[in-house]
Each structure stands twice: as C-alpha cells, then as structure tokens.
Amino acid sequence: MPDLDEDTLRHLMARATQDLVAPRAAATSAIKRQRRHRTRLRVTAVAGAAAAAGLAAGIVVPAVGHSTPVPKTTPSTTPVRLTAAQRALFALSEAAAKTPRPGGRYVVLTEQATSIDPNGTTAPTKEAGGKTSVIDTVTGGGLEYQDVTITNADGTPVPPAVLTAPPGSSPTRAQLDAMPTGPQALRAALLKQAEQQQAQAQRAMQAIMKRAGKKAYPVPKSSPRPESADDLVFEQAADLLWEPDLSPALRSALYKVLAATPGVRVRVGVTDSSGRPATEISRRNSVAGDVAETFEDPASGRTLESAWVGPGESLSEDLYQSIHYTDAIPPNPYKP
Amino acid sequence: MDRKQERAFEDFIASHGDSLLRLATLLTSDQGLGEDAYQETLHRLAARWSRVDSPHAYCRKILHNIVIDQARSQQRKPAEVQLHEAHDDGDPRAQGEAAAVEIRPVLLAALGTLTPQQRTIVVLRYFDDRSELEVAGLLGVSPGTVKSTASRAMAHLRQQPALLAVTEACTKN
Numbered sequence: 059m060p061d062l063d064e065d066t067l068r069h070l071m072a073r074a075t076q077d078l079v080a081p082r083a084a085a086t087s088a089i090k091r092q093r094r095h096r097t098r099l100r101v102t103a104v105a106g107a108a109a110a111a112g113l114a115a116g117i118v119v120p121a122v123g124h125s126t127p128v129p130k131t132t133p134s135t136t137p138v139r140l141t142a143a144q145r146a147l148f149a150l151s152e153a154a155a156k157t158p159r160p161g162g163r164y165v166v167l168t169e170q171a172t173s174i175d176p177n178g179t180t181a182p183t184k185e186a187g188g189k190t191s192v193i194d195t196v197t198g199g200g201l202e203y204q205d206v207t208i209t210n211a212d213g214t215p216v217p218p219a220v221l222t223a224p225p226g227s228s229p230t231r232a233q234l235d236a237m238p239t240g241p242q243a244l245r246a247a248l249l250k251q252a253e254q255q256q257a258q259a260q261r262a263m264q265a266i267m268k269r270a271g272k273k274a275y276p277v278p279k280s281s282p283r284p285e286s287a288d289d290l291v292f293e294q295a296a297d298l299l300w301e302p303d304l305s306p307a308l309r310s311a312l313y314k315v316l317a318a319t320p321g322v323r324v325r326v327g328v329t330d331s332s333g334r335p336a337t338e339i340s341r342r343n344s345v346a347g348d349v350a351e352t353f354e355d356p357a358s359g360r361t362l363e364s365a366w367v368g369p370g371e372s373l374s375e376d377l378y379q380s381i382h383y384t385d386a387i388p389p390n391p392y393k394p
Numbered sequence: 395m396d397r398k399q400e401r402a403f404e405d406f407i408a409s410h411g412d413s414l415l416r417l418a419t420l421l422t423s424d425q426g427l428g429e430d431a432y433q434e435t436l437h438r439l440a441a442r443w444s445r446v447d448s449p450h451a452y453c454r455k456i457l458h459n460i461v462i463d464q465a466r467s468q469q470r471k472p473a474e475v476q477l478h479e480a481h482d483d484g485d486p487r488a489q490g491e492a493a494a495v496e497i498r499p500v501l502l503a504a505l506g507t508l509t510p511q512q513r514t515i516v517v518l519r520y521f522d523d524r525s526e527l528e529v530a531g532l533l534g535v536s537p538g539t540v541k542s543t544a545s546r547a548m549a550h551l552r553q554q555p556a557l558l559a560v561t562e563a564c565t566k567n
Binding site: 062067068069070071072073078085088293297366 | 399402408433436440497501523558
C-alpha cells in the first residue's frame with residue numbers, strides 16, 4: 059500500500075473535485091435576493107423622505123473639513139466662500155437642472171463593463187463587449203441583452219444571455235420623483251436609506267441565524283468602526299446618480315448634497331474611459347479605504363461612468379455608452 | 395449593493411466560484427450539502443459584500459460555520475444511508491487512471507469519517523493551501539492545535555482502506 063502523505067492528499071482532493079463547476083445562476087440569485095431587500099427599503103425610504111420633503115432647505119456650504127450633517131440655513135448676509143470643488147459641483151447641479159428628462163416609458167442603456175482583480179488567487183475573469191439594458195420606468199422591471207464575452211479563469215468562454223429583471227428591480231419613476239429635491243431633506247433621506255439598508259442586512263443575517271437554530275455566528279469583524287454619515291451619504295448619492303431616470307431637480311439636488319459632503323474630491327477637465335469630457339467626483343471611504351468614482355458630463359450633468367477602486371488597485375468600471383427612451387421594448391440588438 | 399458592488403461581486407464569483415464550490419464539497423464531505431453550503435455562502439456574502447474586506451477569508455469562515463451547523467444537525471437526525479457508496483464495488487486499481495467521479499465518493503466518504511474540525515483543517519491546509527497560521531486565525535485556535543489536528547487527521551485517513559486503494563491507483567498512473 060502506498061503512503062498517504064500530504065502531497066498525495068492534496069493531489070487527490072484536486073482531482074476529485076476538478077470537474078465541479080459552480081452554476082453561474084448562483085451569483086445572480088444572491089444578487090437578486092439583495093436587490094429585493096434594497097428595493098423594499100428604497101420604497102420605504104422614499105415614502106419617509108417624501109414626508110420630510112416639506113422642510114425648508116437651501117444651498118449649504120460647510121467649511122472645509124467640517125464633518126457634520128448639513129446645517130439648517132437661514133437667510134444671511136454673510137458671504138459664503140466656495141471651494142473650487144464646490145463650484146464645480148454647483149456647475150454640474152445647474153447643468154442637470156437645465157437638462158430635461160426625455161419622455162418614454164422605457165430607458166434603453168448601452169453599457170460597457172470592465173474589471174481587473176490583480177489580487178485574485180486565480181487569473182482574473184476577463185469581460186469584453188457590452189450590454190443593453192431596458193428599464194421599465196413604470197414597474198421597475200426590465201431586460202438585459204448581453205453581448206459580452208466572458209472568459210473564465212480556466213479559459214472557458216461564457217455565452218451571452220438575455221436576463222430578465224422582475225418588477226421592482228430598479229426604482230420606478232414615481233418612486234424617484236417622490237424623493238425630496240432640497241439638499242438638506244435629500245441628505246437626510248439618503249442617510250436614512252443607508253441606515254435602513256444596514257438594519258435590513260442585519261435582520262436578514264439574524265433570520266439566517268434563527269433558521270439555522272443558532273443564537274449567533276462568529277462573524278468576523280471586518281470593519282472595526284462604523285462608516286461615517288458622510289461615507290454613507292456619498293455612497294447613496296453616487297449610487298442614485300447612476301440611475302438614468304432621475305428628474306432634473308433630483309439630479310441637481312444630488313450635486314448640491316455632494317457639495318456639502320466633506321472629503322469629496324472633484325477634478326474638472328478630465329475624460330472618461332471612452333475619451334468623453336467629464337468631471338470626476340470621488341471619495342475615499344473612511345473605513346474600507348476603497349475609492350468610489352463617478353464621471354459626469356459637464357454639459358448635461360448626466361452620469362457617464364462609474365468606477366470603484368478597491369484595495370490592491372482592483373478596479374471595476376461601468377460606462378454608459380448611450381441612453382435613450384422608447385415607448386416599446388426594443389428587440390435584442392445583438393441577435394442577427 | 396449598488397451596481398458597482400454587484401459587478402464586483404459577480405466578478406469575484408466568476409473568478410472564484412468553482413474553487414469555492416469545490417472547497418464547500420470537501421468541507422461538507424458531500425456533493426449535495428456542498429452545493430447547498432456554496433449557495434448559502436453566496437447569499438451571506440452578498441448581504442455583507444460592502445462590509446467585507448476579504449471575501450476569501452469570509453467565505454472560508456462561513457463555510458466552516460455551515461459545516462459545524464450541519465454536523466450538529468446530523469447528530470440530531472437518524473443516520474442516513476450513503477447511496478453513493480454502492481458505486482464503490484469495484485477495485486479502483488484495475489481501472490487505470492481514476493476519474494474525478496470515481497475518486498470523489500471514496501474521498502468524501504473518508505473525509506466524512508473525520509470530525510468537522512479535523513476535516514476543515516485538512517481541507518484548508520492541503521486543498522486551499524492555507525498556512526497553519528492562517529487556519530489558526532480563521533478557526534480561533536493556536537497554530538500548534540492546527541498542526542496536531544492535521545497530523546491526527548492524516549493518521550486517521552491512512553486507516554481508510556478504500557482511500558488507500560484509490561491512492562495506489564492514482565500514484566501508479
């Protein structure tokens with residue numbers, strides 16, 4: 059009989075599992091479950107925020123480095139000095155307010171996504187090509203036509219697919235239009251939304267624990283301290299800017315909220331990854347250390363590209379190539 | 395999760411999903427339970443994606459917790475007959491190069507005879523190539539405990555005739 063040493067066992071375990079391939083639907087299922095939580099929260103948050111929308115609010119510019127929520131403003135004769143970053147954000151706010159939202163029930167988005175993970179233990183998954191998403195602004199459901207060529211780490215290609223998103227996957231136009239458009243009320247709504255999402259995630263975790271019959275799992279404490287209110291507001295605002303169907307007033311207000319959020323960096327005169335003129339807005343998360351970036355069209359105030367730079371310079375980018383509206387669901391543009 | 399996070403999550407699963415499923419299968423010593431554990435791990439990871447610094451470490455921790463839960467749950471249930479053992483009726487040495495589907499039932503059955511802690515340590519050390527220090531940190535035990543547990547687990551596996559037969563078949567080819 060041969061000796062069973064560590065190397066032999068390593069070899070056996072690798073060979074015994076080499077034909078096991080994870081179903082791609084598993085990741086989609088996990089994301090959809092999260093989206094359902096998020097959508098429910100958003101609806102709740104929108105309703106709450108709409109109630110708070112009657113509060114008086116104005117343009118507020120905190121001092122540099124001042125990390126408190128937006129204070130209430132009262133008419134004052136004291137001159138306010140804007141930083142260069144704030145001036146750029148107010149310029150975007152003005153451009154967004156002047157850019158009307160096109161009519162049509164369906165938003166058709168052509169997107170390009172790339173990602174690089176230099177720290178992966180296996181070769182990074184490469185993705186090339188594009189996709190066209192169709193969002194129903196009435197139901198929040200939609201479609202995603204894929205024209206991506208995904209190459210797994212082992213070199214096997216993953217064929218393109220057509221994915222369907224159930225109603226509620228995206229916020230509806232009615233939900234977006236119910237959000238406050240005053241900077242102070244909007245900031246409060248975004249913060250509340252973030253806190254509700256965290257609480258929801260916590261409840262989901264507790265429900266899993268309860269189902270498993272345990273009081274608690276020893277979940278690793280990856281974040282020794284909670285994210286600041288400014289971290290949460292920036293994340294929510296950048297996330298909302300990515301939504302294509304915002305009203306001009308809401309998009310305009312989001313830039314004003316960002317102008318009042320400490321730690322936000324703005325670069326003007328840059329280009330997005332496809333070479334279009336852009337204004338870059340970014341902020342480093344005070345806990346995780348990752349940087350979220352969003353690139354805006356200075357002429358229209360619309361979002362062009364969104365990027366996330368994680369630890370170890372891992373990078374994820376989403377680029378809007380085009381956005382237009384229709385009254386009927388368009389056919390698959392990639393199907394011959 | 396926002397869209398960027400969803401994309402990052404999908405990228406992580408696309409790159410590491412296969413290895414996570416394989417890890418889950420070995421840790422649970424059962425293909426069906428491994429698939430369930432993998433799916434559950436993804437759901438928990440998605441729920442905490444924006445708060446997790448190291449998805450790999452988090453998945454390992456979750457998988458280990460699931461294995462412990464399953465072991466406790468199994469203790470409360472009547473013993474089940476392993477149907478796949480019925481396939482183990484031939485001599486693997488006569489079959490030449492053993493395929494994954496032939497090795498797997500024997501290996502999983504052998505891993506199933508270990509305690510959950512022993513199995514986790516063996517799989518993380520020799521399949522996932524984690525250092526003793528890493529495994530110790532993950533399980534909250536000392537590196538010495540990892541070393542001694544791995545030695546005892548290896549000694550136990552060397553007492554499994556079917557596993558030794560497969561080992562011989564594999565080392566001959």
